[in-house]
Amino acid sequence: MIGDVLKRMRIIYGYKASEMSSELGISASYLSEIENNKKQPSLDLLQKYADIYGIRLSSLILLSENMEEAEKSGKGTAFIRNMMAHLIQNMSAATGDPDEE
Template sequence: MYGQTLKQLRTVFGYSAKDMSKELDLSASYLSEIENGKKTPSLQILESYARVFNMKLSTIVLLTEEQDKLSEEGKGKIFVRQMMLKTLAKYGEV
């Protein structure tokens, strides 16, 4: 599920929900629905997230896939945080 990963990325990059909704040109309520798993983001929205975070869309997909897999084992949040920090460090963001 993309919502949790996108919310964690938003937090890591220091965006408030209000600021992110403006960056993505989405309503705050729609952003909330995405982040809470009530709506699935379109490819266009995922591409917009990738642009805002200055990362490849494939990185977002990988983080989401790994988080979903490990969430089933109760380890999803820890893994994604570690992967995000590694990814951000690789791009010189941290």
């Protein structure tokens, strides 16, 4: 579900729930409902997430779809590990981390 992906990305990027809700312009309770898959975010809200993370909306949606498929096939944990490693690598490249050169 998209809420799982959004929550994991928030944590990976180092945002507290209160910070993310403020960035998105939504209440903390609404963010919690999204992250716990009780509410589905609108496309406009997903675009805000994509902007915050510096990715395309289509990439965010594809990531969610791929994660759902991986979880159904029993490969969810491996998918999450790979996703986290890829995100960390991208973040290091974006910040010019000297360890990555």
